[in-house]
Amino acid sequence: MSTIRVAIDGPSGAGKSTLARAAAAALGFLYVDTGAIYRTVGLSARDQGVDPGDETAVAAMLPALQVELRYDEAGRQRMLLNNRDVSEEIRLPEISRYASAVSALPVVRAYLMETQRELARKNNVVMDGRDIGTVILPDAEVKIFLTASAQVRAERRCRELVERGTPQPFEEVLQDIEDRDFRDTHREAAPLRQAEGAALLDTSALDFQQSLEALLGMIRERTGL
Ligand code: DC
Numbered sequence: 001m002s003t004i005r006v007a008i009d010g011p012s013g014a015g016k017s018t019l020a021r022a023a024a025a026a027l028g029f030l031y032v033d034t035g036a037i038y039r040t041v042g043l044s045a046r047d048q049g050v051d052p053g054d055e056t057a058v059a060a061m062l063p064a065l066q067v068e069l070r071y072d073e074a075g076r077q078r079m080l081l082n083n084r085d086v087s088e089e090i091r092l093p094e095i096s097r098y099a100s101a102v103s104a105l106p107v108v109r110a111y112l113m114e115t116q117r118e119l120a121r122k123n124n125v126v127m128d129g130r131d132i133g134t135v136i137l138p139d140a141e142v143k144i145f146l147t148a149s150a151q152v153r154a155e156r157r158c159r160e161l162v163e164r165g166t167p168q169p170f171e172e173v174l175q176d177i178e179d180r181d182f183r184d185t186h187r188e189a190a191p192l193r194q195a196e197g198a199a200l201l202d203t204s205a206l207d208f209q210q211s212l213e214a215l216l217g218m219i220r221e222r223t224g225l
Helices: 016-027 034-047 055-064 093-103 106-122 132-136 150-163 170-186 208-223
Strands: 005-009 030-033 067-071 077-081 125-129 142-147 199-202
Touching: 005 016, 005 132, 005 208, 016 030, 016 125, 016 208, 030 034, 030 077, 030 106, 034 055, 034 067, 034 077, 034 093, 034 106, 034 125, 055 106, 067 106, 093 106, 093 170, 106 125, 106 132, 125 132, 132 142, 142 208, 150 170, 199 208
Parallel strands: 005 125, 005 142, 030 125, 142 199
Antiparallel strands: 067 077
16 A cells, blocks of 8 residues: 655745654654754764765765664654664754754765665655755655744744753844755755755744644645544
8 A cells, every 4th residue: 555645845944843743753754854863873973083074984984884763652753773762862962963964975875775765665754854855755745835034043043942951042043044054955965955845834923833733734635534
């Protein structure tokens, strides 16, 4: 039996992961946060003192790398790096920069492609990332490009950082988001863009509940669920 695949792409801080996770829970689908996989590779580069922009050095690191996805009893995705749970560590702002750099390398994208496709072959999924609708699952049943203005995304990120106990000045957070947007959309390997046939959902003016309703509405309309 074939699975139902919901591909959600968009820039960082658009609320993708929170919304995708909630939508997956409402539908009874597996939620796959692909950014967490790139973050785990980024963390590994940092731990090993590997320059994340050096494709040869990163490629040399990959064969010995054990990156695993697990789901805990609550259905939350956990990331394991060489059997160590790194789910919290990969959220550090420093790791965002490492993740962005390693994710620009074709060798890393190729290395992670099959892991992502396999999850979608075995499960009904809501998968979020940057290239899910364009590269990983171009024939997904539902494709959504989820975005919000950089200003709104920076405000949301600041609130999140405060809640995590690692506050950062707004201007820095905004600059970080704009830099990352630029790198993610201008890189040669699988740049972030709205996939062909993807519906656009802009959540700038929507709160969480309104965004979730809009997202579920789009998914239900396209799958008949
Ligand atoms: O969504 P995130 O911020 O956790 O993603 C971390 C980095 O990984 C980000 O710079 C973009 C990159 N990424 C990617 O290139 N492709 C994906 N499918 C998911 C994330």
